[in-house]
Amino acid sequence: MIGYHLPVNAIGEERDTRPHLVKNDLLFVDFDGTISLIDTGIAVIDALDLDEAWELEHQWRRGEIDSMQCLAGQWGMVDLPPRAVYRMIDSLELDDEFSVLAEAAIEIGAGLVVVSDGLDFYVDRMLGRLGWQTCDGDEVINRPRQCIPRFANHAQVTDSGIRISFPHRNRACDQCGNCKRSHLERLREHFSRVIYIGDGHSDLCASRHADLVFAKAALAADFDAAGDAYTPFETLSDVNAVLLAPYRAQ
Numbered sequence: 001m002i003g004y005h006l007p008v009n010a011i012g013e014e015r016d017t018r019p020h021l022v023k024n025d026l027l028f029v030d031f032d033g034t035i036s037l038i039d040t041g042i043a044v045i046d047a048l049d050l051d052e053a054w055e056l057e058h059q060w061r062r063g064e065i066d067s068m069q070c071l072a073g074q075w076g077m078v079d080l081p082p083r084a085v086y087r088m089i090d091s092l093e094l095d096d097e098f099s100v101l102a103e104a105a106i107e108i109g110a111g112l113v114v115v116s117d118g119l120d121f122y123v124d125r126m127l128g129r130l131g132w133q134t135c136d137g138d139e140v141i142n143r144p145r146q147c148i149p150r151f152a153n154h155a156q157v158t159d160s161g162i163r164i165s166f167p168h169r170n171r172a173c174d175q176c177g178n179c180k181r182s183h184l185e186r187l188r189e190h191f192s193r194v195i196y197i198g199d200g201h202s203d204l205c206a207s208r209h210a211d212l213v214f215a216k217a218a219l220a221a222d223f224d225a226a227g228d229a230y231t232p233f234e235t236l237s238d239v240n241a242v243l244l245a246p247y248r249a250q
Contacts, residue, residue: 002016003175015193015211015212016192016193016211016212017211017212017241018212019212019231019242020074020112020193020242020243020244020245021046021104021105021108021243021244022108022110022192022241023112023192024106024109024110024111024191024193025105025111025191025192025193025194026109026110026111026113026140026187026190026191026192026193026194026195027101027105027110027111027112027113027185028113028115028159028180028183028194028195028196028197028198028210029101029112029113029114029115029197029198029202030114030116030194030197030199030200030202031114031115031118031123031150031152031198032114032116032118032200032205032212033124033199033200033216033217034095034197034198034236035098035103035114035236036092036093036094036095036126036198037074037092037093037094037095037116037125037208038092038093038125039118039170039200040092040119040122040126040128041071041074041075041117041118041119044056044078044088044089044117044237045057045077045078045145046084047088048077048080050074050077050078051202051247052077053073053074053077056069056070056073056074057074059247060201060216061072061201065085065124066171066174066176066177066205067117067164067176067202068153068174068177069115071119071164071177075119075155075162075164076135076161076162078161078162079161081159082157082158082159084248085157085162088123089122089125089126090125090129092126094126094129094130095235095236095237097235097236097237097240098130098131098233098236099130099131099132099237100236100240100244101236101240101243101244102132103132104240104243104244106143107146107229108247109140109143110143110191111139111140111143111149111187111190112140112148112149113140113148113149113150113151113183113187114127114134114148114149114150114151114152114247115137115150115152115178115180115183115206115208116138116150116151116152116153116178117152117153117176117177117178117180117202118152118153119152119153119154119155119162119164120134120150120152120153120154120155121155121156121157121162122155122175123150123152124150125179127148127150132146132147133146133148133149134147134148134149134150135147135148135149135150136148136149136150137149137151137183138189139189141187141190145213151168151178151180151183151204152178153165153166153167153168153177153178154166154167159173163245164177166178168182168183170182173205173227175205176202176205178202178220179233180202180203180205180206181205181206181209183206184196184206184209185208188209193211193212194209194210194211194212195210195211195212195213195214195241195243196210196211196212196213196214196215197213197214197236198213198215198219199216199217199218199219199220200217200218201218201219202223203215203219204219204222207223208228211230212231213230214230214231214232214239214242215230215232215233216232216233216234217233219231
């Protein structure tokens with residue numbers, strides 16, 4: 001059932017389903033497969049032909065291991081010097097329409113935060129290619145104009161490997177390294193409503209607590225299976241065509 005609204009969200013609250021971005025909205029934007037055109041971790045393990053890393057991916061998707069075990073295991077297999085890691089990251093494509101959305105949010109007076117269950121070193125580096133500095137995700141409360149607030153798992157790229165830590169895990173659940181739902185529930189009191197944009201398995205939980213959802217790939221399939229409503233998209237150009245429509249008509 002595809003549409004623009006649901007009568008209530010997953011926690012029983014009525015949704016504000018206006019399809020356009022307005023002041024005091026909060027945009028929750030996934031990174032891998034949403035801002036980056038393909039999942040960064042998957043791109044790396046495919047480029048290196050790491051079949052064992054794919055087995056970890058399947059185990060995570062089946063719920064047999066958590067995302068922390070999956071990420072630590074997969075990136076632990078990446079045996080490259082830092083320069084080669086960065087060169088691989090720099091080859092991955094991004095959706096330029098993200099900057100259009102971010103700039104519009106600033107001008108409209110909405111908040112935007114990037115939420116990733118991936119790693120901060122590549123999120124920061126790749127957003128930097130689009131001309132954006134990043135800052136702590138909680139800065140979104142202040143509607144910063146000079147940086148993109150973001151939450152991600154922490155990683156250090158060293159000569160001896162990639163070291164990962166999980167500062168945003170939720171020990172009450174412990175399924176994801178970066179609990180997007182915890183961020184959403186904590187931040188929503190500072191905004192009028194939450195608009196979620198995502199594509200993957202790490203978006204399944206948090207997106208159910210948003211007012212308006214844009215989904216594709218695994219996230220869209222999950223909404224379809226549940227009979228829940230969402231707005232489909234392929235690229236951020238599709239998202240912007242809906243959210244920014246009244247501003248483009250002026």
